[in-house]
Amino acid sequence: MLNTPSIILISPQMGENIGAAARAMHNFGLDDLRLVSPRDGWPNQSAMEVARNAGCILEKVKVFDSLKEALHDIHFLYATTARPRDMVKNVITPRITANYIRQNSLNSQKSAIMFGPERTGMNNDDIILADSIVTIPVSDENTSLNLAQAVSVLCYEWFTAGSSNEEPIFKIGKSDFATKSEINLLLEKLENELDKKNFFHPAMRGRMLRNLNNIFTRNNLTSQEVKTLRGVIGSLTGE
Amino acid sequence: MLNTPSIILISPQMGENIGAAARAMHNFGLDDLRLVSPRDGWPNQSAMEVARNAGCILEKVKVFDSLKEALHDIHFLYATTARPRDMVKNVITPRITANYIRQNSLNSQKSAIMFGPERTGMNNDDIILADSIVTIPVSDENTSLNLAQAVSVLCYEWFTAGSSNEEPIFKIGKSDFATKSEINLLLEKLENELDKKNFFHPAMRGRMLRNLNNIFTRNNLTSQEVKTLRGVIGSLTGE
Structure with missing residues (x-):
């Protein structure tokens, strides 16, 4: 069975972005959306309106008070952020992330991609929990990506990576990765x-x-x- | 000089989608947005609000009454549509499109990617003008992509095709790796x-x-x- 990655939105502000993220997830075959402390609570009418026929994703959204709770069953976590941080952490492209997630799935390991709040992006305490930082390549002229468009890019890359059948690289022997x-x-x-x-x-x-x-x-x-x-x-x- | 592709929106309905498309273009280094018969006329206040710091793209938008006029200086045209059409036409992925456009540019040929109206998509008379059909791979469960997210995917692929930054980068901050x-x-x-x-x-x-x-x-x-x-x-x- 294919383990599809979860999408985690940390403190999202605009219901419209939550709805548009759900819509992109549905387009690209993902269904597990987790929200950590959404600003306007949940459920959210604006999210429903924008999601259109991806309402099924919003109906089973899971809402958490803290990121740590949202991660309870996740083995590999990818933090999407544009900012260079003074932190020892692997920085990878969305395409490589998609390949990693496909490999994790072949090893029955569950992945999640997380996104910070619209205005401020992710804080360091959240980023530190990630296995890698994902940076979407953007023009120096405008590095501020819309939240839902960033989600779209990651979901699109994940879906597209499914066309190639790659063997798992990371051998884990008899044990499983820790959650x-x-x-x-x-x-x-x-x-x-x-x-x-x-x-x-x-x-x-x-x-x-x-x-x-x-x-x-x-x-x-x-x-x-x-x-x-x-x-x-x-x-x-x-x- | 690099010929960046133009983005053409045919009869776009929602100003929000025009603004979000402009924002994605600016993120990924594109600046020539052309509108054919936008439903609500031009300029459009909703577009400006959503575009945020990509207002510079909207200020120089070119508006045309017909697609043919919008194509006057274009050498290669790509039609983005999800629908299979009963038409003898090359169908390619966004990634291959991006590579074609980069090659066209090296030959000093100008490319454009066009998108149909939100509800109906492109009509056959418009599609027939294209050199190739671009189909974004999507899940069978939900093939209806948001217009601005479709624009984002194409712009993202174009930008990525020009960056050689495919290898993971390991950020070590101020410290060095241990011996x-x-x-x-x-x-x-x-x-x-x-x-x-x-x-x-x-x-x-x-x-x-x-x-x-x-x-x-x-x-x-x-x-x-x-x-x-x-x-x-x-x-x-x-x-």
């Missing part, structure tokens, strides 16, 4: 233990946590490896 | 600390060490991150 919630539990355990030892300088706490999060997000940990690392932390702290 | 010896020192420190806590079952020791090695090898750690992890290990063991 985001498994990784979050690991990071929470690490954070708790480091708090007990007063590891963090208060002023640096947020930044240090982002750095640690990034280290353990971008290397495609398997469930077994997460277990190993939990064991390591337990052992080091003399549990 | 293998830095990573080995980290792993040795971890191994020593785990030995003190009798973490390893003797029979599993080699395999566990290989697993840990793999985790910290495959994610391209920076020197700064290795320092952070050494700090984490030191803190957890109460150094």
Whole structure:
């Protein structure tokens, strides 16, 4: 069975953009739309009007209070952002993203592509959770993409990539990749233990946590490896 | 000089779609928008509002009474339509269209991509004028693309066809990647600390060490991150 990627809109402002995103998803064979804290609540009349015959996508939208909750069953997360960030993270094109997602799916791994709010784009705390940053190539003259058009480009590339039959490249042996919630539990355990030892300088706490999060997000940990690392932390702290 | 393709909208109905098309054109480096008999006349306030910072495209829009007039200086014409027509005509993908247009430009030939009205699509008399039909691949479930999103896909493919930026880019910020010896020192420190806590079952020791090695090898750690992890290990063991 094909695992189609989920589309996650973080704090979307305009119902029209949510509806237009749903319409593009339906055009290109995607159906799982997740909203994190939509500004105008849910359901949204403007979204319904713009979605037209993609109303079926909007009827089963899932709404979450936090991005972490929206990611509970996701193995690979791609953050769509135009901005260069001072962050150690793989930056890839929509086309390569589409190929990665197809490969993840062949390994039965679930992917999601996330998009930030219209005006501000994604914040660093959200981006850090992603395995890679996706940057849509745009002209230097106007780098500000409409949210729904950005969604369209990613959905279009995903659909188009389905015409080629590529073999999976990443061998995962007998284990499966960890879900985001498994990784979050690991990071929470690490954070708790480091708090007990007063590891963090208060002023640096947020930044240090982002750095640690990034280290353990971008290397495609398997469930077994997460277990190993939990064991390591337990052992080091003399549990 | 690069001949960028013109975008021609035939009898567009919604000003919002004209504005959104202009915005996508500006994102992807196109600037020549031609309208044939726009339903609500020209200029159009809704178009201006949606175009946002692509207003410069709308200011120089050319409006024509007929498609033939709009084509006066065009060498190659591509008709974007989803419908199969009973017509002997080359049908190509957006990606191939983009490559053709780039080639036309190298030969100093000017191309245009045209789109029909929202509800009805293009009529056969207009399609017959095209050199090729462009069909955006879509799901059978919903073949009705929003006009501006269809324009976005074609503009995006044109822009992408000119960028050689297909390889993933790894952003490392201000730090450098760690050397293998830095990573080995980290792993040795971890191994020593785990030995003190009798973490390893003797029979599993080699395999566990290989697993840990793999985790910290495959994610391209920076020197700064290795320092952070050494700090984490030191803190957890109460150094």
